[in-house]
Amino acid sequence: MTILLIGGGGREHAIATALAASRHKPTLYAAPGNAGIAQLATCLPIAATDLDTLCDWAVKNQPDLVFVAPDDPLALGLVDRLEQLGIAAFGPRANAAMLESSKVFSKGFMQQYNIPTAAYATFDNEEDALAYLKSQPTPIVIKADGLALGKGVIIAQTPDEAEAAVLSMMRDGAFGASGSRVVIEECMTGPEVTVLAFTDGTTVVPMPASQDHKRAFDGDKGPNTGGMGAICPSPHYTPELAERCMKTIFQPTIDGMAAEGRPFKGVIYFGLMLTPDGPKVIEYNARFGDPETQVILPLLDSDLVDICHATINGTLADLPVRWRNSAAACVVLASGGYPGSYAKGLPITGLDEVHNATVYHAGTALKDGALVTNGGRVLGITALADNLPEALANAYTALRPIHFDGMFCRHDIGRL
Ligand code: AMP
Ligand code: GLY
Numbered sequence: 001m002t003i004l005l006i007g008g009g010g011r012e013h014a015i016a017t018a019l020a021a022s023r024h025k026p027t028l029y030a031a032p033g034n035a036g037i038a039q040l041a042t043c044l045p046i047a048a049t050d051l052d053t054l055c056d057w058a059v060k061n062q063p064d065l066v067f068v069a070p071d072d073p074l075a076l077g078l079v080d081r082l083e084q085l086g087i088a089a090f091g092p093r094a095n096a097a098m099l100e101s102s103k104v105f106s107k108g109f110m111q112q113y114n115i116p117t118a119a120y121a122t123f124d125n126e127e128d129a130l131a132y133l134k135s136q137p138t139p140i141v142i143k144a145d146g147l148a149l150g151k152g153v154i155i156a157q158t159p160d161e162a163e164a165a166v167l168s169m170m171r172d173g174a175f176g177a178s179g180s181r182v183v184i185e186e187c188m189t190g191p192e193v194t195v196l197a198f199t200d201g202t203t204v205v206p207m208p209a210s211q212d213h214k215r216a217f218d219g220d221k222g223p224n225t226g227g228m229g230a231i232c233p234s235p236h237y238t239p240e241l242a243e244r245c246m247k248t249i250f251q252p253t254i255d256g257m258a259a260e261g262r263p264f265k266g267v268i269y270f271g272l273m274l275t276p277d278g279p280k281v282i283e284y285n286a287r288f289g290d291p292e293t294q295v296i297l298p299l300l301d302s303d304l305v306d307i308c309h310a311t312i313n314g315t316l317a318d319l320p321v322r323w324r325n326s327a328a329a330c331v332v333l334a335s336g337g338y339p340g341s342y343a344k345g346l347p348i349t350g351l352d353e354v355h356n357a358t359v360y361h362a363g364t365a366l367k368d369g370a371l372v373t374n375g376g377r378v379l380g381i382t383a384l385a386d387n388l389p390e391a392l393a394n395a396y397t398a399l400r401p402i403h404f405d406g407m408f409c410r411h412d413i414g415r416l
Helices: 010-020 051-061 071-076 078-084 094-101 103-112 126-134 159-170 239-259 292-299 304-313 388-398
Strands: 002-007 027-032 065-068 120-123 140-144 153-156 182-186 192-199 204-206 215-217 221-224 229-232 266-275 278-285 327-334 358-361 364-367 370-373 377-385
Touching (some): 010 027, 010 292, 010 377, 051 071, 065 078, 094 266, 126 182, 192 304, 229 292, 239 266, 239 278, 292 377
Antiparallel strands (some): 215 221
16 A cells, blocks of 8 residues: 655654554655655655646556645645545545635634634725724734634734734735735634544544644743644543534534535544633634644554545544543744744754654754754654653653754643
8 A cells, every 4th residue: 555645744744653553554655754754754855735746646656545734735626636636635625625724714604604703804905904993892813814824813912913913914915815815803712722533524533632832932922833832632621522512513514514515524623712602613724733643643543544544435434433541742842933034954963862752853854864954843742641741741851852953842831
């Protein structure tokens, strides 16, 4: 069996690890992969967004499965194109990936299907947006419509900040075309929980709940990032909440997408806020989260390849999906300057001395045989234990020997 994995971050290293552990013993390829994935797969120098070259490779090599992990190729329709070529692809088609790639679409969808979310309005011109702001209390949330690497969200504390946020998106193009339409929404309060679920378009199989930490610095300070660490399971997520979310959010979402003629297959990511009025959706993503995947997949006790095939074939209801009864914690080691500009190509040392944890590579590369930094989030250190405090302690102990110039991490992952 041959599998092509699209992507090259920490999430993909965790996915590659789970695929490599399959009873099908697949031969793995990754595009573009990274230095960690290269230990499990043959890395192809093809960008995840280069759909033509990826499809050419697939036609020539006829993989049994293409696993599309990142948001961009999903939004661009890589799964649609592979299906047209008769190649099995894991992930939603572009018309379902819109749940992530357009906040205007996802908010309208939730409104139509009565899925609880923050009250909102959308705007495609700045005069109307600014006029609306005058009628609203602060804090208030301003979001760019399209994909913005999880960074297109501003929580404005004052009317001035709100106005500046709208102008930076709509007039100055801070998020490019993604900001030409904005969503302005009510600011919700409460703990955040992420629930990922496998779905074949009909059946929803939630994974254990997790939580990531999006701000760059300790105490939830600093700019939003792709995610600086994660824990699983989330202590906030009780069985009662799980039942309520299944009834009011998860199943209605999958049923609604099917009713819209946009059946969602793959992994759906529910970013939830546990508000005083009950759980509400902050956002959907159309894929595994990063770094959430680095704490979820190590707990999977079933064969990921079997799950992928059941998801594609619509037979998820017949497949038991089991999880280990453990806790996992992941701490991200990032390049100095991230999420702003940062250096690349700095030597990484100390990985040989890491014990009792898994090192997932995110932004790494090999230069003349030596491991160097190649991105903002460089490594994710994941440790497991019987409970969360021990998993966190193990992760923080394990990362001590690791070094690269400018390296930083959050010291309060998992402290809620
Ligand atoms: P998003 O990219 O939509 O997940 O937003 C990034 C982060 O902004 C979320 O993880 C929340 O912490 C915060 N956020 C987004 N929308 C809201 C909202 N309506 N109320 C409060 N916080 C929000
Ligand atoms: N960690 C957030 C995301 O993957 O979108």
